[in-house]
Amino acid sequence: MEVCGTHTVAIRRSGVHSLLPDNILLVSGPGCPVCVTPTSYIDNALNLLETGAAAIVSFGDMLKVPGSDGRNLAGYMGSGRVRIVYSPAELIPIARDSTEAVVFLAIGFETTVPTVAAAFLQARRAGIENLFLYTAFKMVPPALRALLASPDRNLDGFLLPGHVSVIIGEQPYIFLEEPGGVPGVITGFEPLDLLQGILSVLKQVIRGERRVENAYTRAVRPEGNPKAREIMEQLLEPADALWRGFGRIPASGLVLGHDHRAADAGLHFSLPPLYNAEPPGCLCAQVLQGRVLPTECALFGKRCTPESPVGPCMVSSEGTCAASFRYGDAEP
Amino acid sequence: MSISARITLEHGSGGALSRQLTEELIYPLLGNDAYPELADATAFEIDGRSFITTDTYVVDPPFFPGGDIGTLGIFGTCNDLAVCGARPRFLTMGLILEEGFPTADLRRVLESVREAAEQVGVRVISGDTKVVPSGKGGGIFLNTTGVGEALGDHLLSVNNIREGDSVLISGPVGSHGLAILANREGLKIGADLRSDCAPLFPLCEALYALGGSLRFMRDATRGGVAAVLNETVAGNRTCGMEIQETAFPISGIVAAASDLLGLNPLEIANEGVMIAVTAAEAASEALSLLRTFEIGREACQVGEVSSRNPGRVILETAVGGRRILDLPRGLLLPRIC
Numbered sequence: 001m002e003v004c005g006t007h008t009v010a011i012r013r014s015g016v017h018s019l020l021p022d023n024i025l026l027v028s029g030p031g032c033p034v035c036v037t038p039t040s041y042i043d044n045a046l047n048l049l050e051t052g053a054a055a056i057v058s059f060g061d062m063l064k065v066p067g068s069d070g071r072n073l074a075g076y077m078g079s080g081r082v083r084i085v086y087s088p089a090e091l092i093p094i095a096r097d098s099t100e101a102v103v104f105l106a107i108g109f110e111t112t113v114p115t116v117a118a119a120f121l122q123a124r125r126a127g128i129e130n131l132f133l134y135t136a137f138k139m140v141p142p143a144l145r146a147l148l149a150s151p152d153r154n155l156d157g158f159l160l161p162g163h164v165s166v167i168i169g170e171q172p173y174i175f176l177e178e179p180g181g182v183p184g185v186i187t188g189f190e191p192l193d194l195l196q197g198i199l200s201v202l203k204q205v206i207r208g209e210r211r212v213e214n215a216y217t218r219a220v221r222p223e224g225n226p227k228a229r230e231i232m233e234q235l236l237e238p239a240d241a242l243w244r245g246f247g248r249i250p251a252s253g254l255v256l257g258h259d260h261r262a263a264d265a266g267l268h269f270s271l272p273p274l275y276n277a278e279p280p281g282c283l284c285a286q287v288l289q290g291r292v293l294p295t296e297c298a299l300f301g302k303r304c305t306p307e308s309p310v311g312p313c314m315v316s317s318e319g320t321c322a323a324s325f326r327y328g329d330a331e332p
Numbered sequence: 333m334s335i336s337a338r339i340t341l342e343h344g345s346g347g348a349l350s351r352q353l354t355e356e357l358i359y360p361l362l363g364n365d366a367y368p369e370l371a372d373a374t375a376f377e378i379d380g381r382s383f384i385t386t387d388t389y390v391v392d393p394p395f396f397p398g399g400d401i402g403t404l405g406i407f408g409t410c411n412d413l414a415v416c417g418a419r420p421r422f423l424t425m426g427l428i429l430e431e432g433f434p435t436a437d438l439r440r441v442l443e444s445v446r447e448a449a450e451q452v453g454v455r456v457i458s459g460d461t462k463v464v465p466s467g468k469g470g471g472i473f474l475n476t477t478g479v480g481e482a483l484g485d486h487l488l489s490v491n492n493i494r495e496g497d498s499v500l501i502s503g504p505v506g507s508h509g510l511a512i513l514a515n516r517e518g519l520k521i522g523a524d525l526r527s528d529c530a531p532l533f534p535l536c537e538a539l540y541a542l543g544g545s546l547r548f549m550r551d552a553t554r555g556g557v558a559a560v561l562n563e564t565v566a567g568n569r570t571c572g573m574e575i576q577e578t579a580f581p582i583s584g585i586v587a588a589a590s591d592l593l594g595l596n597p598l599e600i601a602n603e604g605v606m607i608a609v610t611a612a613e614a615a616s617e618a619l620s621l622l623r624t625f626e627i628g629r630e631a632c633q634v635g636e637v638s639s640r641n642p643g644r645v646i647l648e649t650a651v652g653g654r655r656i657l658d659l660p661r662g663l664l665l666p667r668i669c
Contacts, residue, residue, distance in 0.1 A: 015653015191651040306661050328646075328656035 001147070001290050003140060004161030005032035005318025006189060012327035014191040020198070027154075027290035028320035030143050031161055033107045034061045035288055035312040035319050036243045037136050039278070042067035044271045045105060045134065049073070053269050054101040054132065055081040057094055061316040062105050064309065068277055088112075088119035095123060095131040103265045106133040111163040113137050113254060114228035117235040120263070134265035135255050136274075138241055140164050141172045142252030146243075147289065148180060155290065157183040157201035159194070162216045169224025173212045181210045188216040235260055242274045244312065245288030284311035287320050294324040301325060339433040344463030353461065357435070361442045362449075366422070366457045374457040376422050381482040383418035385409060388475040392667040394441065396515045398508075398527030401472055402444030404603060404669055407531050408553070409478040410452045414533040415549040415606055417488045417540050418480030423449065424458040425476050430469035441472060452531045454478070470667075483540045490564050492547035493571055497637040498615035500608045502535055502628050503528065504581040505557055506597035508604070510589050512668045521589045530604030530627050538621040545614035551606045553669060555660050556599045557634075560607050561645045562659045565637075572644040575635035575657060599660040601668045609637065 002008055008028040011017050017026050030036050046067050048054045056073060063074040063082065076082045083094055088104070095102045106116055116133070123131050140161060147153060160173060165186045176184040183204035187197030197215045204211060214220055232254070241253025256264045265271065278285055281299050286292035294300050294313065304310040306322050313321035335356055342349040367374040387409045394401040410420040425445065429438065449456055456476075508527040513519070532551055539546050552560045557580070565572050582597050590597045604627055610618045615633055622631035640646070647657040 012655060013649075014651055015647070015649040015655040016651065018654045019652060191649070191653075195651075326656065326658045326661070328654075 001027045001029045001155050001157075002159040002187075003029040003031045003144065004159075004164065005035070005316065005320075006163065007031070007159055007161065007187065007194070008320055008323045009318055010189045011194055012323045014194065015327075016191055016194045016198075024198070024202070027293070028287070028323070029147070029158075029290055030243065030245060030288045031109070031140070032313070032316045032318040032320070033109055033112070033138060034065060034316040035284065036138055036245060037062070037065075037107050037312070038242050038244045038274045038276050039066075039068045040272070040274045040276070041134075041136055042072065044274075045073060045103070046071060047271070048103055048265070048269060049076055049081060054103040054265070055083070055098055056103055056105065057083045057085055057091060058105040059107070060084045062107065064315045065312045066279070066310065070279075088116045091119050091131060092123045092126060092128065095128045096126070098130060101130050101132060103132045103134050106135045106137060109138055109140055109161070109164050110167045113236065114167060114231050117231045121231070121235060132263050132265035132268055133256060134271070135236075135253070136241070137236070137254040138243065139238070139252050139254065141168075141175070142249050143243065143246065144173070144184075145175065146246055146249050146252075148176075148182065150289070155182055156205050157185070159187040159197045159201065160184045160212075162186060162188045162193075162219060165214075165216065165220045165224065167225050167228050169220070170212055170214055170222045176212055177210055183210050184212045186212075186214045186216050186220050188219065242276065244276060245285035247276060279310050282311040284313045284321070287313050294321040297321070335435050337435055339429045339431060339435060339438065339463055341431050341463050341465060344429070344461055350461065357439060358442060358459065358461070361439075361446050362425075362456045362459070364455050364457075366455050376457060376479070378421060378479065378481045383413050383416050383480045383482065384477065385412040386475065386477040387412060388473065389669060390470060390473050390667050391512060391669050392470055393516055394437070394472050396527055397511050397523075397525065399529035399603070400441055400444050401474060402441035403448045403529050405474045405476045406445055406448035406452060406454065407529055408603060408669060409476040410454055411532045411551045411603075411606070413478050413480035414531070414536040415488075415551050417483045417486065417536065417549075419483055419537070420452055420454040420478055420480045420533060422479045423454055423456045423476050425456050425474060426459065427461045428469055428473040429461065429463050430471050431463055431466040433471050438472065448531070452533055483537060486540070486544060486546070488546065488548050490548050490568070493564065493568075493609050493637050494547070494611070495571055495637055495639045496612050497547055497609050498612050498633050499561070499573060499575065499635040499637065500610060500615060500618055500622070500631060501557065501580060501634050502532070502606045502608070502622050502631050503604065504583050504586065504630055505552065505602055505605055506582060506586040506590060506600040508602050509556070509600035509668050510586055510595070513593070514589065521585070521592070524583075524585045525589060528602055528604035528627070532604065532606050535606065535622055535625055535628050538624070539608055539610070539618055542610065542614050542618060545611040546618070547609040547611070549606055549608045552602045554601050556597070556601055557607065558596070558598045558645075558657050558660055561657065564607070564609065565643055565645060568643050570639055570642055571637050572639070572641040572646065573635055574638045574640065574646050574648065576648050578650050579632060579634040581630040581632060598657065603669065612636070
């Protein structure tokens with residue numbers, strides 16, 4: 001399983017999946033942050049907007065994900081109260097120039113979290129008080145634990161996410177080496193990186209090993225990036241989190257720590273707790289766990305396309321279904 | 333009284349200033365014996381089958397390395413005629429100017445229009461100018477409608493393509509869209525990045541001489557090569573395409589810049605590149621013909637028509653993998669032409 005959405009896209013775009021023999025199947029994991037965010041999160045964000053409680057700022061993909069009644073945040077793009085940012089640093093001028101409360105839809109894995117944390121802390125130092133974070137951050141290693149713990153798991157190894165590993169390093173994956181674990185190889189994104197990662201997993205499988213290996217040493221240091229983690233820790237602390245497709249995973253999320261809790265949009269605006277509910281017929285939940293291939297979903301390519309998506313895996317550019325739709329699934 | 337330094341709403345009023353703009357700026361640059369006087373409509377004669385096409389240009393910024401909105405407005409419309417097997421003959425031009433647009437810039441655009449029209453051998457024989465209030469338009473927009481005469485009886489069409497046909501490209505891809513993007517966003521990518529904006533008629537005329545072996549031609553503008561290839565086989569129940577990623581000529585600067593920006597050169601707009609589908613046995617002659625032109629020097633075969641995946645374009649990637657080459661999705665680069 002490639003855990004990371006960027007891997008999924010890189011594999012499809014380079015056609016690496018089509019080069020593999022029939023007995024090697026790459027399945028995509030829960031590594032697209034938009035995809036693992038529950039629908040009820042979108043509902044709450046829509047609610048903030050529609051009650052006039054706050055303006056919304058988000059990364060682009062999130063806006064197109066349908067809420068539980070099919071509406072999305074993109075429908076409010078013309079209102080001037082929904083903004084897309086490419087970098088969290090843009091939050092500072094946006095909040096400063098806004099006369100209302102500004103809520104950032106803070107989703108992402110360990111790759112994204114440090115930049116959001118740095119921007120938020122900088123905004124605080126600049127005296128900006130109207131910026132709130134609606135946190136739905138996720139951490140990769142707890143999700144891998146959940147996948148391993150699943151009774152009917154069908155995985156022989158992980159291609160571990162390259163960008164996430166740049167931040168967290170090798171150590172957080174060490175549990176993969178314990179009994180019940182599987183090989184895990186930190187892998188880069190170029191075609192040769194991908195092939196090397198796959199080869200390393202296969203070698204371990206053949207030898208009956210389960211080790212954490214780093215096949216992306218030109219970017220990932222064993223210790224990761226302690227400075228980035230320090231910034232995360234200044235602002236955030238681990239908490240249980242609800243994953244679309246998985247349910248609640250212990251200590252897999254990051255929420256604002258005690259000193260900054262006043263900026264937690266969920267608390268400040270008394271948003272209802274998140275729950276998981278899937279649109280009828282949508283198999284995104286199973287796709288995220290690698291149990292179902294996108295093409296096995298009856299909606300795939302029919303009622304659900306990138307132009308008119310039903311589930312998040314078809315919305316995000318890193319979504320498994322979007323990648324399958326765009327680049328084809330098997331040897332064409 | 334000379335024309336003011338900036339365009340005013342009155343220049344589009346139909347009154348004295350409109351007339352001054354036409355008589356003192358537009359007519360001296362574009363007037364010709366086809367319309368010796370300023371009339372409401374101009375007569376023209378074309379023998380036999382004719383083609384007509386229209387295109388509107390909203391490129392931002394209007395001036396860019398390798399051309400401007402005037403060059404684009406002529407070459408773009410003439411290329412649409414040329415790839416259909418027509419010799420461009422006459423054009424009309426509608427200008428939409430934003431109040432405050434510098435008159436000197438308008439003169440520059442019109443000079444480009446004249447130069448480009450002379451290069452293609454086409455005449456601008458009718459026109460119109462409107463002015464919109466400041467803030468309501470992007471400086472300058474223009475529309476050109478072109479009329480061309482058929483080069484012969486052979487009609488080029490996607491319906492002509494057959495299994496085994498060769499897919500050719502006339503030159504290196506990706507430079508127009510990237511040049512616009514780099515210029516607009518102030519990206520310091522390199523001075524070598526220039527739009528490929530150029531007339532394709534000479535190349536099309538040369539290939540048309542191949543007769544029935546030439547199946548179809550299309551200039552690869554918005555959506556780039558990926559869009560054109562998909563449109564060529566879309567809905568086709570017997571033919572698809574097999575394309576080789578590494579066969580495409582791509583300049584070093586385009587490869588580096590698109591890699592940096594996360595763009596696929598095959599999805600980036602061109603303004604002087606076309607795809608041609610020919611019978612397999614005519615491919616090498618077609619390539620020889622294309623290569624006699626400066627912009628066709630790097631022409632090459634990039635794939636073939638196949639019955640394996642009807643209606644689809646399959647890309648063989650650099651590492652030998654295979655995947656679908658889909659239509660570009662999402663807004664890649666707005667306002668590039």
